Amino acid sequence: MKWLNINPIVLILINILAPSMYIFVNGSYLQVFLAIFCSALLCLMGQFKKLAYFAILYAAMYGIYLLGFSVEFFRFMSGFFAVLLQFVPCLMLASIVVSKYSSTQLLSALEGIHLPRVLVVATTVTLKYFPTFRREFKYILESMRLRGIAFTWKKPIESFRYFIVPQLFRCAALAEEVTAAGLVKGIDAPVRRTSYFELKFRFTDSLVLCIFAAGIIGGYIWAA
Numbered sequence: 001m002k003w004l005n006i007n008p009i010v011l012i013l014i015n016i017l018a019p020s021m022y023i024f025v026n027g028s029y030l031q032v033f034l035a036i037f038c039s040a041l042l043c044l045m046g047q048f049k050k051l052a053y054f055a056i057l058y059a060a061m062y063g064i065y066l067l068g069f070s071v072e073f074f075r076f077m078s079g080f081f082a083v084l085l086q087f088v089p090c091l092m093l094a095s096i097v098v099s100k101y102s103s104t105q106l107l108s109a110l111e112g113i114h115l116p117r118v119l120v121v122a123t124t125v126t127l128k129y130f131p132t133f134r135r136e137f138k139y140i141l142e143s144m145r146l147r148g149i150a151f152t153w154k155k156p157i158e159s160f161r162y163f164i165v166p167q168l169f170r171c172a173a174l175a176e177e178v179t180a181a182g183l184v185k186g187i188d189a190p191v192r193r194t195s196y197f198e199l200k201f202r203f204t205d206s207l208v209l210c211i212f213a214a215g216i217i218g219g220y221i222w223a224a
Helices: 008-023 027-044 048-070 072-100 103-111 117-146 156-184 203-223
Strands: none
Touching: 008 027, 008 072, 008 103, 008 203, 027 048, 027 072, 027 203, 048 072, 072 117, 103 117, 117 156
C-alpha cells in the first residue's frame, strides 16, 4: 500500500496557523477538528505507532483534566492540562516533520518558497536537533547508570545538574559539528543550491490545505 506523502511545508504551515485559530474559532470545535484532522493525516501517512502514542498521551491528559474537577489536589493542574490538550494535534504533525523528513528534504522544501537563507538554515537545524537531543539524553542516562548515579525525583536539583551540565557541553560540540557539516555542503554559498529531492506542491498537498481551511471556515461560521 502506498502511503500519502505530504510536502513538509504543508505540515509546518498548518502548525503555524492552527494555534492562532483559537482566537477566531470556538475552542471546543477547533480542538475536536484538529484532533480528527491530524489523526487522519497520520493514518494516511502510515504513522500508526505515533498515532497510538499520541492517543494514549491525549487520553492521559484528558483524564487528569477531568480528575481535576473531582479531586481538589489536582484542581490546579486541570487548567494547565486543558491548555496542553490544545497543542497535542500540533505535536502530532511536528513529530512527522522531525522524524520523517531529512535535513536535505527540509532545506529543499523551505528554499522552494524563497525564504531567506538564514531563516531556512535556522529552521532546519532547529527541527533536526530534537531527535539528536533525544539520542544525547539516552547517552547521558546510560553514562549516569554506569557511574552509579541515579536520576531520582527525591533530589531533583542534583539529578538535573548531572543531566544539564553534560547536555550543555554536547550542545556546544554539536553546534560546531553542524556548522562544519553545513560549510562542507556549501550552505553559505551565494548561489542557489541544487538538491536531489524535488519537493513540489502537488494536488494532495493542495487538497489537505483546502480541507484544513474548510474546517476552520466552517467552525468560524458555526460559532458566528
